[in-house]
Amino acid sequence: MPDFLDTTDADFETRFRALLTAKREDSPDVDDTVGAIIAHVREKGDAALVELTKKFDRLELSAGRLALSRAEVDAEIAKVAPEDRAALDRAAERIRAYHARQMPPDAEWTDPEGATLGWRWTPVEAAGLYVPGGLASYPSSVLMNAIPAKVAGVERLAICVPTPDGVINPLVMYAARTAGVDEIYRVGGAQAIAALAYGTETIAPVDKITGPGNAYVAAAKRRVFGRVGIDMIAGPSEILVIADGTSDPDWIALDLMSQAEHDESAQSILVTTDAAFGRQVADAVEARLGTLERRAIAGASWRDFGAVITVRDLDEAAALSDRIAPEHLELCVAEPRPLAARIRHAGAIFLGHWTPEAIGDYVGGPNHVLPTARSARFSSGLSVMDFLKRTTLAELTPEALAAIGPAAERLAAAESLEAHGLSVAARRETLNRSE
Amino acid sequence: MPDFLDTTDADFETRFRALLTAKREDSPDVDDTVGAIIAHVREKGDAALVELTKKFDRLELSAGRLALSRAEVDAEIAKVAPEDRAALDRAAERIRAYHARQMPPDAEWTDPEGATLGWRWTPVEAAGLYVPGGLASYPSSVLMNAIPAKVAGVERLAICVPTPDGVINPLVMYAARTAGVDEIYRVGGAQAIAALAYGTETIAPVDKITGPGNAYVAAAKRRVFGRVGIDMIAGPSEILVIADGTSDPDWIALDLMSQAEHDESAQSILVTTDAAFGRQVADAVEARLGTLERRAIAGASWRDFGAVITVRDLDEAAALSDRIAPEHLELCVAEPRPLAARIRHAGAIFLGHWTPEAIGDYVGGPNHVLPTARSARFSSGLSVMDFLKRTTLAELTPEALAAIGPAAERLAAAESLEAHGLSVAARRETLNRSE
Numbered sequence: 001m002p003d004f005l006d007t008t009d010a011d012f013e014t015r016f017r018a019l020l021t022a023k024r025e026d027s028p029d030v031d032d033t034v035g036a037i038i039a040h041v042r043e044k045g046d047a048a049l050v051e052l053t054k055k056f057d058r059l060e061l062s063a064g065r066l067a068l069s070r071a072e073v074d075a076e077i078a079k080v081a082p083e084d085r086a087a088l089d090r091a092a093e094r095i096r097a098y099h100a101r102q103m104p105p106d107a108e109w110t111d112p113e114g115a116t117l118g119w120r121w122t123p124v125e126a127a128g129l130y131v132p133g134g135l136a137s138y139p140s141s142v143l144m145n146a147i148p149a150k151v152a153g154v155e156r157l158a159i160c161v162p163t164p165d166g167v168i169n170p171l172v173m174y175a176a177r178t179a180g181v182d183e184i185y186r187v188g189g190a191q192a193i194a195a196l197a198y199g200t201e202t203i204a205p206v207d208k209i210t211g212p213g214n215a216y217v218a219a220a221k222r223r224v225f226g227r228v229g230i231d232m233i234a235g236p237s238e239i240l241v242i243a244d245g246t247s248d249p250d251w252i253a254l255d256l257m258s259q260a261e262h263d264e265s266a267q268s269i270l271v272t273t274d275a276a277f278g279r280q281v282a283d284a285v286e287a288r289l290g291t292l293e294r295r296a297i298a299g300a301s302w303r304d305f306g307a308v309i310t311v312r313d314l315d316e317a318a319a320l321s322d323r324i325a326p327e328h329l330e331l332c333v334a335e336p337r338p339l340a341a342r343i344r345h346a347g348a349i350f351l352g353h354w355t356p357e358a359i360g361d362y363v364g365g366p367n368h369v370l371p372t373a374r375s376a377r378f379s380s381g382l383s384v385m386d387f388l389k390r391t392t393l394a395e396l397t398p399e400a401l402a403a404i405g406p407a408a409e410r411l412a413a414a415e416s417l418e419a420h421g422l423s424v425a426a427r428r429e430t431l432n433r434s435e
Numbered sequence: 436m437p438d439f440l441d442t443t444d445a446d447f448e449t450r451f452r453a454l455l456t457a458k459r460e461d462s463p464d465v466d467d468t469v470g471a472i473i474a475h476v477r478e479k480g481d482a483a484l485v486e487l488t489k490k491f492d493r494l495e496l497s498a499g500r501l502a503l504s505r506a507e508v509d510a511e512i513a514k515v516a517p518e519d520r521a522a523l524d525r526a527a528e529r530i531r532a533y534h535a536r537q538m539p540p541d542a543e544w545t546d547p548e549g550a551t552l553g554w555r556w557t558p559v560e561a562a563g564l565y566v567p568g569g570l571a572s573y574p575s576s577v578l579m580n581a582i583p584a585k586v587a588g589v590e591r592l593a594i595c596v597p598t599p600d601g602v603i604n605p606l607v608m609y610a611a612r613t614a615g616v617d618e619i620y621r622v623g624g625a626q627a628i629a630a631l632a633y634g635t636e637t638i639a640p641v642d643k644i645t646g647p648g649n650a651y652v653a654a655a656k657r658r659v660f661g662r663v664g665i666d667m668i669a670g671p672s673e674i675l676v677i678a679d680g681t682s683d684p685d686w687i688a689l690d691l692m693s694q695a696e697h698d699e700s701a702q703s704i705l706v707t708t709d710a711a712f713g714r715q716v717a718d719a720v721e722a723r724l725g726t727l728e729r730r731a732i733a734g735a736s737w738r739d740f741g742a743v744i745t746v747r748d749l750d751e752a753a754a755l756s757d758r759i760a761p762e763h764l765e766l767c768v769a770e771p772r773p774l775a776a777r778i779r780h781a782g783a784i785f786l787g788h789w790t791p792e793a794i795g796d797y798v799g800g801p802n803h804v805l806p807t808a809r810s811a812r813f814s815s816g817l818s819v820m821d822f823l824k825r826t827t828l829a830e831l832t833p834e835a836l837a838a839i840g841p842a843a844e845r846l847a848a849a850e851s852l853e854a855h856g857l858s859v860a861a862r863r864e865t866l867n868r869s870e
Contacts, residue, residue: 125779135851360829364550383825391782392795393783393786394801404799408522410522415574
């Protein structure tokens with residue numbers, strides 16, 4: 001059974017803090033191993049990729065077969081059922097439409113002093129997307145990473161996906177094709193991240209790497225950060241459901257289980273104003289755990305990290321939610337809008353009874369790559385912004401330099417940066433002479 | 436003398452690559468030391484800060500004196516000359532006006548299926564700004580970090596600034612007051628970053644840490660990344676000037692020296708279509724190096740990392756610039772607009788003869804915290820966005836769920852995530868029953 005808490009209990013604060021700080025994931029210290037793999041790929045290039053793929057994925061390749069050919073991808077795509085294609089097309093179309101609206105505008109204006117100021121957004125040239133192999137190889141993640149990159153205008157988008165024992169996921173190939181991915185490599189692990197960051201004979205280096213991965217992939221991304229840009233290092237998934245008891249307890253149970261089934265380290269929390277409803281949901285979870293395919297995983301997550309918290313009112317629910325800063329927040333209440341307005345820290349909010357979080361995983365439109373482990377306090381989900389960068393622009397007229405230059409000279413002097421001041425003063429003197 | 440290159444030389448590509456990959460900074464490996472400092476602060480709190488401040492800054496404090504009192508700040512501010520105040524006020528006002536325009540809009544719309552989608556931006560609650568002590572304690576950096584935070588709506592903004600031997604920089608205090616900083620602590624180094632990330636009895640933890648610092652500060656920021664957000668780890672400063680020979684060579688020399696005087700690891704590069712002009716600039720640099728206060732630093736930077744590159748035309752200049760992806764790019768040409776339009780990767784562009792880069796350091800308005808070490812390929816300068824995060828929103832009507840739900844169920848099945856599909860299906864079944 002999960003934890004049952006009530007804000008009216010004397011020990012609530014202690015137990016809630018324990019819930020907040022519970023360590024849900026053992027991160028094995030793979031940093032030295034990863035460092036050695038990266039060094040090996042930098043030194044030996046393709047040969048290292050071939051060697052490591054044989055070792056870790058039990059797959060014999062030559063350098064020429066690191067990339068999947070167009071014909072190979074076609075052959076995989078041919079295996080995809082029409083209904084799966086249609087569902088993925090629908091998802092891609094909705095994700096594209098949502099992300100197209102995120103494109104930020106350039107700006108330029110001239111201020112009263114005569115300074116023309118502004119900024120301009122441009123896409124990164126090349127991006128690499130890591131896609132895990134095996135069970136966690138999700139076509140939906142390919143869409144969620146690749147579509148924002150292509151909407152942003154990334155010219156070259158490469159995917160690295162391990163194919164242990166040579167097994168390829170056809171729907172992942174179809175998702176890559178649909179999203180406009182340009183290159184696909186059957187390479188995984190830290191070696192894939194090293195290849196994307198530093199390049200090999202076959203894989204040209206990229207500027208930005210995104211996508212989920214295991215501890216080795218995460219450690220490699222941390223190590224190459226700075227040489228290339230990376231997205232957030234994702235932790236186990238989380239959901240917080242705030243419910244007022246006006247929905248079917250079984251719906252809420254399924255929403256909680258849809259996180260719990262991801263991973264034994266996932267966390268599902270229900271916050272409710274109705275203690276009896278909380279018990280009904282817990283009972284519904286137990287019933288569902290009797291039959292769910294992934295009941296071992298979902299059950300362990302719910303037992304170890306699940307919680308049902310009874311609160312006095314929705315204000316208290318909003319305050320607790322902000323302390324948790326959940327990745328996913330469902331507002332299963334009769335009036336979700338005023339409650340949403342009170343929330344400050346959440347990766348994604350799902351409003352009302354008809355918006356289960358799973359909609360957001362696939363076809364809602366917003367990105368499903370979201371900040372975990374309380375990082376919604378300071379970071380956002382993946383977006384087109386992750387594949388764009390801003391260049392600031394400034395152009396002064398001689399009059400503008402005359403107007404604001406002296407303040408720059410004064411501050412340069414205060415900071416003992418003489419050449420800074422002189423670079424302004426030399427121009428101003430020319431102006432003075434020409435008057 | 437700096438390197439002289441010409442794109443028509445046979446060995447140009449080799450020498451240009453060497454310039455691109457020159458290692459300009461020895462990063463001492465301080466990671467273990469920093470790890471120990473962070474652990475010490477987490478364990479002992481204020482007592483560790485007092486102990487480490489005595490050790491590193493030769494300053495005896497008690498826990499009660501870690502924060503500067505309002506009266507202490509007032510006393511420091513009283514020492515600031517009226518002309519310095521006026522210059523800093525001018526800078527603050529212009530920086531605020533520029534950054535106010537960066538506030539991104541929220542969005543919400545309803546699509547044809549009946550899904551109401553959108554996003555909402557909210558500020559991080561608390562931010563910490565690191566300000567180096569001693570010579571590199573720049574009031575302008577306080578403005579450039581603190582003003583975007585306050586424009587974004589950060590409620591609590593704390594500064595940590597070491598005061599070696601108790602010496603406080605009055606203009607830094609004035610800049611902090613002007614920018615609306617709420618708390619000032621006389622603590623520096625990795626211990627300051629640890630205190631901001633984890634909190635002590637006196638210093639409440641923050642959600643985001645920005646600001647420059649030495650190798651210890653940088654290593655500490657890397658370590659606390661994930662618990663809090665951080666800005667980019669800044670490398671030594673760089674400038675690239677593209678000049679067509681239509682300006683005074685002395686102006687360009689001073690612009691190059693205004694980067695070189697920062698740091699022996701700084702890099703100043705001139706790219707010009709006019710070889711004779713390139714030599715005139717190099718001569719002007721030598722002349723200025725005879726008298727500049729910081730000639731030892733500027734001279735070493737210019738000698739070790741400076742370069743003058745002659746190109747065939749401005750197209751070639753733009754292409755080389757994009758390979759360098761400079762932090763600062765000056766376009767000292769007769770027609771800067773068409774050239775700016777060809778540039779894809781640069782932190783900040785300064786257009787025309789009357790916009791020396793030093794204007795951007797102080798009073799232009801755009802931020803002077805910019806991506807270094809070629810990271811303008813994938814990242815942007817500091818902005819209000821660094822202190823905001825986006826929450827995505829989705830609200831489906833029953834009709835919208837009926838329309839797009841089946842595609843989600845199909846994809847959930849393809850990914851073997853049964854509860855995901857059931858959470859949609861259970862709601863759809865209710866709809867079907869009620870029809």
